[in-house]
Amino acid sequence: MRKTAAKLLAAVAIATSVATVATGTAVADPASLPAAQDIVGVGSDTTQAVLNQFSTDYNAFLGASSTLPRLYSWDATGTSPIVTKTGATSIARPNGSSAGIKALENNTDATVTFARSSRAPQATDQATDLFVAFAKDAVSVATTTTGSNAPTNLSKADLVNIYNCTYTNWNQIPGYTGAGGTIKPFLPQVGSGTRSFFLSVLGLANGGACVLVNPTVQENQGTDPVLNDPNAIVPYSAAHYIGQVYNGHGSGSDAAGALTIRSIDGISPIDTTNTLAKAFTDTTFGRVVYNVVREANWNATNAQGTALRAIFGTNGWVCKNATAAADIKSYGFRVLPVGACGSTIHS
Structure with missing residues (x-):
């Protein structure tokens, strides 16, 4: 051997x-x-x-x-x-x-x-x-690129409250100054590693009753039209997003589509060279x-x-x-x- x-x-x-x-x-x-x-x-x-x-x-x-x-x-x-x-x-x-x-x-x-x-x-x-x-890798959240009611930065505590349905409107987030709107939190398909990792980081066994588990929502595919909504939010692999958007590996349904990835706790998943930020992978949202x-x-x-x-x-x-x-x-x-x-x- x-x-x-x-x-x-x-x-x-x-x-x-x-x-x-x-x-x-x-x-x-x-x-x-x-x-x-x-x-x-x-x-x-x-x-x-x-x-x-x-x-x-x-x-x-x-x-x-x-x-x-x-x-x-x-x-x-x-x-x-x-x-x-x-x-x-x-x-x-x-x-x-x-x-x-x-x-x-x-x-x-x-x-x-x-x-x-x-x-x-x-x-x-x-x-x-x-x-x-x-x-x-690391997991962040993504929202529609234009017209989203979501803030550009969310805290981990905000995400816990969104996905356990304590926050059901964007205007419930402390310091929020936008137009507001009923939050539509999505999770990827059952069996998704991104889904289970994201929930584990938030300390949730599953999403609350407000969470939309749509069988058409495939992880890391921002092309799904249900996600092109000003109130939609979904967990997304930061690495996969970078590969799709910045390195030419997005095609067909395997693309970011109308979505943009967000910062968490003030840390962007993407650094100034459009690569996966070490500062973000060093948080609890980083994963092997x-x-x-x-x-x-x-x-x-x-x-x-x-x-x-x-x-x-x-x-x-x-x-x-x-x-x-x-x-x-x-x-x-x-x-x-x-x-x-x-x-x-x-x-």
Whole structure:
């Protein structure tokens, strides 16, 4: 195992320039059915775009002649059911972190090898789930760009009162000087890691009775017309927003649309260089994003275990390769410090 992994990692320095030249534009869903041995993931909407880019760039890094397992990722939304790779069981397309983790738990590695997750482990996850860190994100709130009745800055206490329905009109917020209006607080779809993280930061098990859980509201998709409302507010991944708006990664429904992201407690999620602000990620709204694997697969000495560590491990491609670091930044995330990327935790 160590010799095989070492060979892969030693090749990084030699092949980095080749991989950089060979990289292409990421695409949604695998263009062709992955092979049975390939590393295939499902789950989080927040990290699907950067994982698509990882797939393109890591496979280019391996080269066309390589017989090693390749990396693929299926989007959170699209036609359903899906067959993830050769020989896999047909499954409903998992939409969101929790749905991806459940798909990992309810299937074998012949169908799902890893789950994308924008949330940390929860008590309901299986003890055999291993969360492998790869980048830093943060969650803020978004409102319509023009004509919003929401203030440009909200405090954490304001958001608690909005989402527990203590505040139902903007004019109830201390210091508010706008026109007012009945607040329409939205949450993304059930199973969304952004939803569960945001509620956990606010100390809420769920939203109050005033919260609108519209099944059409997909996390990080500001194109939904129900959100283009002067009184609407919705949690939004700051990294995903930056990737969409500033780095050219927004297209189709996966775009910010009419939404703009807001400051919380006077701290903007976006710094003066249009990147994710460290000051914001250092607040309670900052989060680590993960790829979740089965612990037994991670520790295995077979080709798949070696490939998982060579891709996601502390010394793997995602954590050590310059192209991977560029991808993380391009899609709005912050690169984790050495040793933190590839670190693992249990539920």
